Amino acid sequence: MxxxxxxxxxxxxxxxxxxxxxxxxxxxxxxxxxxxxxxxxxxxxxxxxxxxxxxxxxxxxxxxxxxxxxxxxxxxxxxxxxxxxxxxxxxxxxxxxxxxxxxxxxxxxxxxxxxxxxxxxxxxxxxxxxxxxxxxxxxxxxxxxxxxxxxxxxxxxxxxxxxxxxxxxxxxxxxxxxxxxxxxxxxxxxxxxxxxxxxxxxxxxxxxxxxxxxxxxxxxDTVPMNSLLLHSYALLNKTRVIDGKYALIVLDKDDLEKYDYKTGDTERLVNKPLSVKDIYWSTFMREDPDCIKVSMRSEGDLAVDVLCANYFNGGGHMHAAAGEFHGSLADAIAIYEKIVEEIKNKD
Ligand SMILES: [Mn+2]
The missing domain is CATH 3.90.1640.10 (inorganic pyrophosphatase (n-terminal core))
Structure with a gap:
């Protein structure tokens, strides 16, 4: 352009x-x-x-x-x-x-x-x-x-x-x-x-x-202490990496309560896995009171705005998008796993 x-x-x-x-x-x-x-x-x-x-x-x-x-x-x-x-x-x-x-x-x-x-x-x-x-x-x-x-x-x-x-x-x-x-x-x-x-x-x-x-x-570069601890906990205990390429971070309501979650505390958490050389798609799910919040980041050709629009009632930009899921965390993860299978077939 x-x-x-x-x-x-x-x-x-x-x-x-x-x-x-x-x-x-x-x-x-x-x-x-x-x-x-x-x-x-x-x-x-x-x-x-x-x-x-x-x-x-x-x-x-x-x-x-x-x-x-x-x-x-x-x-x-x-x-x-x-x-x-x-x-x-x-x-x-x-x-x-x-x-x-x-x-x-x-x-x-x-x-x-x-x-x-x-x-x-x-x-x-x-x-x-x-x-x-x-x-x-x-x-x-x-x-x-x-x-x-x-x-x-x-x-x-x-x-x-x-x-x-x-x-x-x-x-x-x-x-x-x-x-x-x-x-x-x-x-x-x-x-x-x-x-x-x-x-x-x-x-x-x-x-x-x-x-x-x-x-x-x-x-x-400024976060509250509880947010720093929540990020650390999420990366250490709640992150799953599939095939060394796709990362999924899931925080349920108990996790959020334990770390005194407030709006903004999980800002940029979804970006963290992309620091690893071969991970090019990162997804974060958060169990909010009214829905499951989903955010995605990607590098290269993968358009996460399309994924968020197709599966999670959302949208955004090619490499940074978000959406919502109305249902259980388990169902949201099941949809995610379905997308992973699709992407694996294309890879
Ligand atoms: Mn803007």
Missing amino acids: WSKLEISMFRRIIDTEELNKLKEAVAKVSRIVITCHKKADGDAIGSSLALCLLLRNIGKNATVIIPDQLPGSLTFITEGIDYVTFSRNEVMASNIIRNTQLIMSLDYNNFDRVDRMKPWLVDAKVPKVLIDHHLNPSDCFDVKISHPELSSTSELIYRIVDEAGWMDYMDNRVASCLFVGIMTDTGNLSWSSSYPEVYYVMGKLMEFGIDKPYLYKMAM
Whole structure:
């Protein structure tokens, strides 16, 4: 996709018509609501807060509303920035949505991803803007800026700011949020980032004087003690490696209780087995109260978004995807074993 001729310049990639529609929509209004998907990750919250701060710098009354509580590991990004958590302030949040003039949806492709906030967003009679990098964006948006080839929504926000002529409104805080978003969605530029321009964007963000060592430490290398112990326990006692190539980690509700599990504590656990040279497919199953959460990572040709879509009501990206299973842990594992047989036959 990136030819050698193109890498010497930063290409403009946003569709001119959509970009103009976005600029017009923003220019017309003062009150703007920015939303991201439930169980926000670094890119979801980073891109949302960055856009919010930038719009405030432009003079807009912008509010970020996230569907549910942010994991403790991400609260450092929000320091000194106000935002609303829908699940904790439903009345206030729905009032803000009811009174807004524009809704922006960041880092998700349809309203099923926003949990109980969905009806409020669907029913709102105001223009809706999508800014996202997931496949298959829904048709319910008035402005659609969708770029699945990009590393992150945060990178896309940087490009929109650049192409919309809003660069004067960027500052250190906006840049820090975007930097964290790109860092977390690419595993610190490990995956979904094999093209020169993502480094160009990181370089430009550095120009705003961000504290990179601090952001790296907080976003990529800080976990609570119980999470470190849960990861160690999972790798030592709850990981099965099949044929030296496929890894399955399973944590049941007793495991989670024993290690005082909180949202975010198993973040990046699924990536760990891929550190072993020949393991190219890793699956993690977690027995949550309402369902079995399944996440997958892969290297090479194996598309785990397809597996998660076909077997676990999910999706995502080729090398990083997730889904849910409604049934017993044993049944979920049985499905996994079926997939293993299929993959073995192809190998
Ligand atoms: Mn993302």
